[in-house]
Amino acid sequence: MPFIHHVEIIQFPLAFFGMLFTALSFITGIVGTIVFIRKGVQKRFTTSIITLIAINLSTILLQLSEVAYVYLPYTSAALISRNFIYQICVLLLNLIQLEIFRVFNEGLINIKAFRSENMKWIRLAAILVHLICSLPTYLQEWVFPYNLETTATKWANNGSAIYTILVGIWGVLQNLYILKRTRTHFDRLRAARSENPANFNSHKLQRQNSSVIALVAVPPVPIDSDESGMYSNYVANRDGLTVPGTATMDDQTSTTTVALNPSSVARLTKKIDRGFLMIRILIIILFALDLLSISTFISSSMILEDMDRLAHYALMQISFGVIGIHLFIETFLFVQIVLQFKRQISMSGSSRPSVYTDGLEPNKQEGDTTVGGSQSPSSLELCSTP
Structure with missing residues (x-):
């Protein structure tokens, strides 16, 4: 029954x-x-x-x-x-x-x-x-x-x-x-874009002391009172949610800057x-x-x-x-x-190629795919730090 x-x-x-x-x-x-x-x-x-x-x-x-x-x-x-x-x-x-x-x-x-x-x-x-x-x-x-x-x-x-x-x-x-x-x-993200739309096509990835600071889709925001070429950014670091961070233009560490086409941005x-x-x-x-x-x-x-x-x-x-x-x-x-x-x-303007596909895992790339010496992720560990 x-x-x-x-x-x-x-x-x-x-x-x-x-x-x-x-x-x-x-x-x-x-x-x-x-x-x-x-x-x-x-x-x-x-x-x-x-x-x-x-x-x-x-x-x-x-x-x-x-x-x-x-x-x-x-x-x-x-x-x-x-x-x-x-x-x-x-x-x-x-x-x-x-x-x-x-x-x-x-x-x-x-x-x-x-x-x-x-x-x-x-x-x-x-x-x-x-x-x-x-x-x-x-x-x-x-x-x-x-x-x-x-x-x-x-x-x-x-x-x-x-x-x-x-x-x-x-x-x-x-x-x-x-x-x-x-x-x-x-x-x-919206606040940063609305405040500085002119700077939105310039982004940085930094590598310093074996830890990567990845800018998360936010343009560099000039600090009006700072004349030393320092920029304030929202960065994702190891310690918590996206927080303000700084990166100087005269920094001696390995820095890669990629200019993106405005229409692509x-x-x-x-x-x-x-x-x-x-x-x-x-x-x-x-x-x-x-x-x-x-x-x-x-x-x-x-x-x-x-x-x-x-x-x-x-x-x-x-x-x-x-x-x-x-x-x-x-x-x-x-x-x-x-x-x-x-x-x-x-x-973020990363110079590494886009290795993520609709297969949800990165395609294997030949050669060096690094930014400042960091390896491209080999799995779904997106935006992770090595």
Whole structure:
């Protein structure tokens, strides 16, 4: 006997919305998979592309398992596959959240714990938390039977709920933090451009004492009271968010200055503006999806099956559908962020070639691709310091 009958989809709005979110999530998974497969065919199948394809495929599998579990007569195989795929999807969601934060951190925020060299420990901690909370869910039904009276089943249900809520809370806090930081950064870029439009086609990259100071798409701003040829810039350094820094024209350190064509600067500026706007829109959508997923998941957990069967499974179905849509949007947010920082590297006037492609990883370049002796990044570590 199925948990939701096909007739109830028409009769009850909640069951209809559950089916609707499942269908939307399934469609987004197909679209995302096709988009990234085409990108891989056109460019090359990098690790990043394959990962993004796998994430979108997991969305499709999640919805198929949910349909089989909810709309078809109950089987142990349906429960086992649903548990496996759901837990994997939530883990993937958490890992891509961390990866998005890492890219933002490398290019804009600079929190020590989230630098590339420390991310393996962050990922390991995330996986350990996942296993502590969700391991019994993986073992449910094929190792021990589903019985609400047993400790294993209670641990599986409660642990899975706790982990899902933790990932949702992390997503909400991360999105709020990134929105705040990007808004501040975006306002500074606009202010600097409006104050000194004439200087906007001259940018610098400096290398001093083996640490790179990268100007993040901001023109040099002359200090009126300073006659020594010193310029004030907003720079991204190792210690925090973009902060004012200075660089003298008479500095003896290795400095590379690249003059950009004004029309190219204008086009790139518009792309950067649109990119930041798109990132903020996507983050706001993800913020709303986080809240919806958490609220429906908690509501479904509070409304037990014996209290209201249809509401319990329909709300859970909505939550699963939202998670699938969430994964789809996260993959495109990740791509948008990578492209955005690529544009900012170009806008900074760097003399190194643009090595980032639509494949999301740099193409290998022959010869020296350095600025002041620094190597071009070999992975997605955008705007990172060596």
